[in-house]
Amino acid sequence: MGMHKKRADHYPRIDAFDFRPGKPLRGRYEIVHRLGAGWESEVYLIRERATGIERTAKFFFPHRNEREKASIFYAKKLHKLRQCPIVIQYYLQDSIIHHGVPVTFLVSEFVEGELLSTFLARQPGKRLSPFQAVHLLHALATGMEAIHQLGEYHGDLHSDNIIVQRYGLGFELKLLDMFHWGASSAQHIHDDVINLIRLFYDAIGGAKHYARQPAAVKAICCGLKRSLILRKFKTAGQLRRHLETLEWS
Numbered sequence: 175m176g177m178h179k180k181r182a183d184h185y186p187r188i189d190a191f192d193f194r195p196g197k198p199l200r201g202r203y204e205i206v207h208r209l210g211a212g213w214e215s216e217v218y219l220i221r222e223r224a225t226g227i228e229r230t231a232k233f234f235f236p237h238r239n240e241r242e243k244a245s246i247f248y249a250k251k252l253h254k255l256r257q258c259p260i261v262i263q264y265y266l267q268d269s270i271i272h273h274g275v276p277v278t279f280l281v282s283e284f285v286e287g288e289l290l291s292t293f294l295a296r297q298p299g300k301r302l303s304p305f306q307a308v309h310l311l312h313a314l315a316t317g318m319e320a321i322h323q324l325g326e327y328h329g330d331l332h333s334d335n336i337i338v339q340r341y342g343l344g345f346e347l348k349l350l351d352m353f354h355w356g357a358s359s360a361q362h363i364h365d366d367v368i369n370l371i372r373l374f375y376d377a378i379g380g381a382k383h384y385a386r387q388p389a390a391v392k393a394i395c396c397g398l399k400r401s402l403i404l405r406k407f408k409t410a411g412q413l414r415r416h417l418e419t420l421e422w423s
């Protein structure tokens with residue numbers, strides 16, 4: 175009992191930091207404005223005072239970062255994946271005291287663009303054509319292939335964790351926010367593949383439009399049946415190769 179009480183005191187529940195523009199950070203940076211928030215953190219655009227260079231700082235909610243587990247995991251994973259073009263560039267870890275509570279933040283590159291969820295919501299009918307969506311899935315699968323080749327997984331692939339940097343003939347994307355489910359395993363990599371297919375399925379309109387999709391689309395989605403999908407695609411690389419040779423009949 176005593177243990178639990180102590181831990182709860184030590185990791186108070188903060189759901190929003192609400193930092194004001196101009197707030198100094200460790201004398202070296204200042205807050206520009208808030209970029210977004212999620213389950214474990216609030217993310218701000220910051221500026222390095224000496225250079226004017228903009229970065230992103232991810233401030234972990236203390237109750238989501240007990241013993242710094244989440245932030246250390248995330249920093250190490252970003253560093254391990256630093257050669258993967260789809261992964262944001264990590265720079266440094268630091269902390270501030272906020273209302274008497276230590277708060278850890280990670281500084282990484284600022285990715286200019288639009289969340290995939292926002293991008294999809296403003297498309298006609300809030301969905302992509304199958305052909306556009308195949309391009310989206312190809313960019314995701316290519317990016318994820320590099321991660322799977324290093325034996326790693328993302329763990330939290332959904333449309334609020336993907337930034338569309340540019341969209342033209344194809345997509346340029348960055349991934350945010352990996353989740354730590356424990357040591358990497360085939361199961362975690364399979365979960366990424368399932369989530370990629372799920373993103374594709376949702377991007378073309380989900381269940382409502384599935385029956386009328388072309389055969390090539392159904393051959394990718396497999397009705398979202400996990401066992402059928404994994405029989406075809408065990409890694410992002412296998413999915414990428416399938417997309418590069420598919421034909422619309």
Ligand SMILES: Nc1ncnc2c1ncn2[C@@H]1O[C@H](COP(=O)(O)OP(=O)(O)O)[C@@H](O)[C@H]1O
Pocket residue numbers: 209210211212213214215216217230232262282283284285286289334335350351
């Ligand atoms: N590098 C970045 N560049 C621009 N926006 C970002 C960046 N990182 C995070 N964001 C914004 O902040 C939100 C929360 O960040 P995220 O890392 O997903 O935190 P959480 O783990 O709390 O979900 C994202 O959905 C996005 O809107």
Ligand SMILES: [Mg+2]
Pocket residue numbers: 211212213334335350351
């Ligand atoms: Mg997130």
